[in-house]
Amino acid sequence: xxxxxxITRLMTAALERPELLSLAAGFTDNSRLPAAAVERAVAALxxxxxxxxxxxxxxxxxxxxxxxxxxxxxxSFPEETLPGLGPDDMIVTNGSQQLLYMTVQLxxxxxxxxxxxxxxxxxxxxxxxxxxxxxxxxxxAPDGAVDTEACRRQLRQWRAAGGAGRPRLAYLMGAFANxxxxxxxxxxxxxxxxxxxxxxxxxxxxxDMAYRELFFGEPPTVTSMLSMxxxxxxxxxxxxxxxxxxxxxxxxxxxxxxxxxxxxxxxxIKGHQDxxxxxxxxxxLREALRCGDYAHHLxxxxxxxxxxxxxxxxxxxxxxxxxxxxxxxxxxxGLLLWLRAPDGLDTSFDxxxxxxxxxxxxxxxxxxxxFAEGAPRNFVRLSFGALAAERxxxxxxxxxxxxxxxxx
Amino acid sequence: xxxxxxITRLMTAALERPELLSLAAGFTDNSRLPAAAVERAVAALxxxxxxxxxxxxxxxxxxxxxxxxxxxxxxSFPEETLPGLGPDDMIVTNGSQQLLYMTVQLxxxxxxxxxxxxxxxxxxxxxxxxxxxxxxxxxxAPDGAVDTEACRRQLRQWRAAGGAGRPRLAYLMGAFANxxxxxxxxxxxxxxxxxxxxxxxxxxxxxDMAYRELFFGEPPTVTSMLSMxxxxxxxxxxxxxxxxxxxxxxxxxxxxxxxxxxxxxxxxIKGHQDxxxxxxxxxxLREALRCGDYAHHLxxxxxxxxxxxxxxxxxxxxxxxxxxxxxxxxxxxGLLLWLRAPDGLDTSFDxxxxxxxxxxxxxxxxxxxxFAEGAPRNFVRLSFGALAAERxxxxxxxxxxxxxxxxx
Numbered sequence: 001x002x003x004x005x006x007i008t009r010l011m012t013a014a015l016e017r018p019e020l021l022s023l024a025a026g027f028t029d030n031s032r033l034p035a036a037a038v039e040r041a042v043a044a045l046x047x048x049x050x051x052x053x054x055x056x057x058x059x060x061x062x063x064x065x066x067x068x069x070x071x072x073x074x075x076s077f078p079e080e081t082l083p084g085l086g087p088d089d090m091i092v093t094n095g096s097q098q099l100l101y102m103t104v105q106l107x108x109x110x111x112x113x114x115x116x117x118x119x120x121x122x123x124x125x126x127x128x129x130x131x132x133x134x135x136x137x138x139x140x141a142p143d144g145a146v147d148t149e150a151c152r153r154q155l156r157q158w159r160a161a162g163g164a165g166r167p168r169l170a171y172l173m174g175a176f177a178n179x180x181x182x183x184x185x186x187x188x189x190x191x192x193x194x195x196x197x198x199x200x201x202x203x204x205x206x207x208d209m210a211y212r213e214l215f216f217g218e219p220p221t222v223t224s225m226l227s228m229x230x231x232x233x234x235x236x237x238x239x240x241x242x243x244x245x246x247x248x249x250x251x252x253x254x255x256x257x258x259x260x261x262x263x264x265x266x267x268x269i270k271g272h273q274d275x276x277x278x279x280x281x282x283x284x285l286r287e288a289l290r291c292g293d294y295a296h297h298l299x300x301x302x303x304x305x306x307x308x309x310x311x312x313x314x315x316x317x318x319x320x321x322x323x324x325x326x327x328x329x330x331x332x333x334g335l336l337l338w339l340r341a342p343d344g345l346d347t348s349f350d351x352x353x354x355x356x357x358x359x360x361x362x363x364x365x366x367x368x369x370x371f372a373e374g375a376p377r378n379f380v381r382l383s384f385g386a387l388a389a390e391r392x393x394x395x396x397x398x399x400x401x402x403x404x405x406x407x408x
Numbered sequence: 409x410x411x412x413x414x415i416t417r418l419m420t421a422a423l424e425r426p427e428l429l430s431l432a433a434g435f436t437d438n439s440r441l442p443a444a445a446v447e448r449a450v451a452a453l454x455x456x457x458x459x460x461x462x463x464x465x466x467x468x469x470x471x472x473x474x475x476x477x478x479x480x481x482x483x484s485f486p487e488e489t490l491p492g493l494g495p496d497d498m499i500v501t502n503g504s505q506q507l508l509y510m511t512v513q514l515x516x517x518x519x520x521x522x523x524x525x526x527x528x529x530x531x532x533x534x535x536x537x538x539x540x541x542x543x544x545x546x547x548x549a550p551d552g553a554v555d556t557e558a559c560r561r562q563l564r565q566w567r568a569a570g571g572a573g574r575p576r577l578a579y580l581m582g583a584f585a586n587x588x589x590x591x592x593x594x595x596x597x598x599x600x601x602x603x604x605x606x607x608x609x610x611x612x613x614x615x616d617m618a619y620r621e622l623f624f625g626e627p628p629t630v631t632s633m634l635s636m637x638x639x640x641x642x643x644x645x646x647x648x649x650x651x652x653x654x655x656x657x658x659x660x661x662x663x664x665x666x667x668x669x670x671x672x673x674x675x676x677i678k679g680h681q682d683x684x685x686x687x688x689x690x691x692x693l694r695e696a697l698r699c700g701d702y703a704h705h706l707x708x709x710x711x712x713x714x715x716x717x718x719x720x721x722x723x724x725x726x727x728x729x730x731x732x733x734x735x736x737x738x739x740x741x742g743l744l745l746w747l748r749a750p751d752g753l754d755t756s757f758d759x760x761x762x763x764x765x766x767x768x769x770x771x772x773x774x775x776x777x778x779f780a781e782g783a784p785r786n787f788v789r790l791s792f793g794a795l796a797a798e799r800x801x802x803x804x805x806x807x808x809x810x811x812x813x814x815x816x
Contacts, residue, residue: 015467026465033463035454038688042450046443055441055657057434059423094502094682101681123683130680249463249687272538273509273681274502275531279657280446281686 006126006369017361021395024363026178026335027386029308032301033247037293041284044291049283058279060271062092062254066286070242070254073289077212079223082256083232089256091266094277096210096241096253099266100171101127102273103237103255106265107168107204108133115167117146119338119370119379121178121208124171135372136167142340142376143329144180146172148191155199170196170205175212175222176334179370179381183222183333193230204235204262210253213245213298215333216306226256235259242285245298250281305335308384308392312337315396324407335385338367341378345406348377356402362395414534414777425769429803432771434586434743435794437716440709441655445701449692452699457691466687468679470500470662474694478650478662481697485620487631490664491640497664499674502685504618504649504661507674508579509535510681511645511663514673515576515612516541523575525554527746527778527787529586529616532579543780544575550748550784551737552588554580556599563607578604578613583620583630584742587778587789591630591741601638612643612670618661621653621706623741624714634664643667650693653706658689713743716792716800720745723804732815743793746775749786753814756785764810770803 010024045054061067067087074080093099108114110132116125118137128135139150158166172192175183196203207225215222225231226238238256243249257263270276288294309331316326316339325342347353348366357364367379382399384392418432453462469475475495482488501507516522518540524533526545536543547558566574580600583591604611615633623630633639634646646664651657665671678684696702717739724734724747733750755761756774765772775787790807792800 028464030460030464033460035460035463038463039450039454042447046447052438052441052443055443055446055655056436056438057656094685098682127680130676247463247688248465249691251682251684251686251688268538272535274506274659276659277502278659278686278689280655280659280689280692283657284688 006122010363010365020361020363021387021391021398022363023382023384023387023395023399024365025386026383028244028248028335029304029386029388031388032304033249034288034293034297037288037297038247038284040291040293041287044287045283054280054283056279058276058282060276061267062090062277063279063282063286066092066282066289067254069286069289071256073294074240074256078219078221079227081227082224083227085226085256085258089258089263091255091263091270092277092282093253093255093270094274095243095251096208096239097123097127098273099239099253099255100124100206100208101131102266102269103169103206103262104128104131104133105269106262113167115170116372117144117172117177118142118372119144119179119367120171120372121173122365122369125370125372137372137374138170142379144177144182144338146184146188146192148188148195151192152195152199155195159199166200166203168204170203172205172207174207174209174224176214176331176336178211178334179336179365179367180338181331181334181336182329183220186221186223186228189225189228190230193225193228193234196234197230201234204237204259206237206239208239210239210241210244211334212240214302214305214335216302216309217332220332226258232258235262237262245301246285246288246294250285252277252281252285305384308389309337311389312382312384312392312396315393316400319400321400321403324403326403335383337382337384339380339382341380341403342407343378346377347380351377351406353380353402353406356405357399359405360398360402362398362402364399414530418771418773428769428771429799429806430771430794431790431792431803431807432773433794434791436652436656436743437712437794437796439796440712441657442696442701442705445696445705446655446692448699448701449695452695453691462688462691464687466684466690468684469675470498470685471687471690471694474500474690474697475662477694477697479664481702482648482664486627486629487635489635490632491635493634493664493666497666497671499663499671499678500685500690501661501663501678502682503651503659504616504647505531505535506681507647507661507663508532508614508616509539510674510677511577511614511670512536512539512541513677514670521575523578524780525552525580525585526550526780527552527587527775528579528780529581530773530777533778533780545780545782546578550787552585552590552746554592554596554600556596556603559600560603560607563603567607574608574611576612578611580613580615582615582617582632584622584739584744586619586742587744587773587775588746589739589742589744590737591628594629594631594636597633597636598638601633601636601642604642605638609642612645612667614645614647616647618647618649618652619742620648622710622713622743624710624717625740628740634666640666643670645670653709654693654696654702658693660685660689660693713792716797717745719797720790720792720800720804723801724808727808729808729811732811734811743791745790745792747788747790749788749811750815751786754785755788759785759814761788761810761814764813765807767813768806768810770806770810772807
């Protein structure tokens with residue numbers, strides 16, 4: 001009895017059926033992968049490290065110099081003061097996925113629950129189920145907004161019940177969330193901080209910031225919880241990745257937390273799981289950060305993805321999709337567009353839109369996969385990450401044809 | 409309450425106290441790390457893959473071309489026919505450590521047991537305990553030999569008891585075992601195959617071959633279980649690594665098995681844990697295998713480690729350690745020397761040898777860490793992997809001084 005995760009199913013489909021245009025996979029655009037920067041970094045490492053430590057085992061918690069560079073890098077964002085936090089509060093992982101997995105291992109046993117936004121990152125929902133843990137939705141709007149008042153009431157109920165039924169962990173996406181592309185506002189986070197402090201001061205909170213670097217236009221003030229006074233005494237983990245915005249093939253994520261219990265727990269699990277991520281990949285990233293290639297690359301890819309987002313939206317707009325009852329917000333960062341289909345149009349694997357999309361050779365992520373339970377069946381996640389701009393337009397036209405067929 | 413794995417404790421000590429000479433850590437020799445080959449591989453990838461797939465996400469199970477090259481590489485060893493096995497029977501992991509971890513996750517629940525040699529790989533024993541699983545010793549001699557007859561009797565007893573008390577998994581080291589440096593003979597493996605077939609045909613067996621490539625002298629005929637007719641219908645996993653013998657910083661291991669249940673189970677867990685290892689590291693290794701640099705590197709490092717082993721032994725021999733009641737077999741491969749101390753000399757962290765070694769600034773692995781239970785306290789694991797040849801001699805002299813102080 002095989003239960004293949006949706007992520008591998010979609011990745012395999014994208015890799016194996018070249019005629020399919022995928023608006024589903026979370027891949028970035030190959031044409032923009034920093035081949036020259038990576039080659040330069042490897043040459044620079046060879047020249048600057050005659051002891052060749054970059055090709056040897058490193059530390060379980062990650063390369064200390066990379067962690068120092070990372071802490072500095074994070075502080076380069078507006079309002080990210082990260083008081084009291086440094087390289088020793090950080091752990092480097094095999095992508096942020098391993099960080100999330102170990103966090104669930106640390107706090108949850110099979111049968112436990114985790115509180116997630118509705119919608120949330122579907123790969124995380126599957127990760128939970130793979131560990132026998134059940135995601136439950138926090139009061140949220142399907143556009144990604146959190147109903148902080150209702151959250152507070154729910155936390156209060158759990159406290160009144162002596163903690164019975166309370167989740168072991170809360171998982172929030174702070175910036176350009178997957179799938180909604182929405183960022184939590186400082187006000188939402190402040191209200192949540194107050195609710196957690198009053199009703200659940202010991203409930204660990206993950207803030208996933210995987211997409212924060214991929215903003216469009218001016219650097220937005222996405223202040224992480226770790227930089228907010230209101231969250232200072234709460235167990236919060238900042239989950240990040242260096243490779244989503246740079247080169248996914250280097251697979252390097254990281255976590256940052258003031259909670260010693262959390263960090264040491266992650267280190268203990270990582271010590272058993274692989275006793276340290278690839279030192280080579282970490283050294284390449286450290287060198288790219290050091291010499292400026294990392295920052296340069298990001299300055300290049302941000303407008304590039306902004307243009308692709310606009311091209312995708314433009315085709316949908318001009319075909320009059322909104323007039324047919326579809327709705328979406330323009331993303332201000334990330335790689336995703338989150339569409340609400342007309343009421344009654346079933347976008348799931350079992351519905352007419354998916355069948356029509358398969359016929360038109362275009363892949364999307366059915367929105368219902370992004371909900372813990374009680375999923376609405378009229379949402380669609382489109383990614384403008386992987387496809388070249390011209391192919392995005394063709395994919396969008398296929399999607400429009402599929403939408404027309406499914407509606408008719 | 410912190411329970412730091414010994415591996416991270418020893419690695420951190422080695423990294424942080426440069427005055428310590430470590431005969432403990434399983435590092436390879438930095439001076440031989442293939443910096444030129446890695447740089448060449450990165451340049452070749454850039455030139456040959458304009459689509460830059462080597463910097464993008466790859467597949468959950470690992471790069472198909474790497475797996476194909478690996479299958480071919482394994483067949484280059486004498487008598488390794490690996491009938492019926494190919495790239496689709498393989499999974500690539502973050503070092504072989506992740507493969508072992510996922511295997512235990514797949515087959516064991518907390519409270520279960522795993523059958524291990526006595527001695528066994530201490531990092532694996534810790535991995536088990538980290539997952540709440542208890543290692544139990546199979547009948548073995550402390551030099552690494554397995555008592556196949558006693559194993560058969562034990563398996564029969566478990567079968568007679570309806571399986572009560574039987575481990576969920578057996579873990580064997582096929583080649584230059586850690587710590588004994590001994591390889592299982594074909595006769596031992598054949599006898600074990602018969603015992604398992606008769607008494608436990610469904611009990612999964614891991615054959616860890618991490619050190620097989622690091623042989624001294626002529627290629628030995630270390631036929632893996634997967635190439636032996638007697639094991640053909642048994643669930644066996646070959647656990648290997650590409651990076652221990654090449655560049656540990658690339659952190660790439662792999663598993664090979666005929667068991668669909670096993671492989672698919674590993675893929676499912678990996679899909680949740682990180683959905684695929686670094687494609688970049690895999691591509692570098694694929695290129696090094698393709699262009700011959702991998703094979704060339706191994707031809708160079710084998711005699712290099714053989715010389716270091718001889719230097720270490722030579723110092724111990726000439727100081728008359730054997731006459732003082734110490735015993736060891738000359739290793740024929742691997743990175744380790746496994747010493748039996750005189751009866752009554754406690755080599756553990758609590759004993760006089762460890763204290764004396766700390767005073768002399770030399771690190772070793774206390775042998776008792778390598779046993780599941782009932783550990784003899786008079787064994788020592790020395791590694792000649794990391795230290796340069798001159799420093800090995802100095803470390804050996806320090807060890808000799810520590811041994812003299814502990815005895816006196």
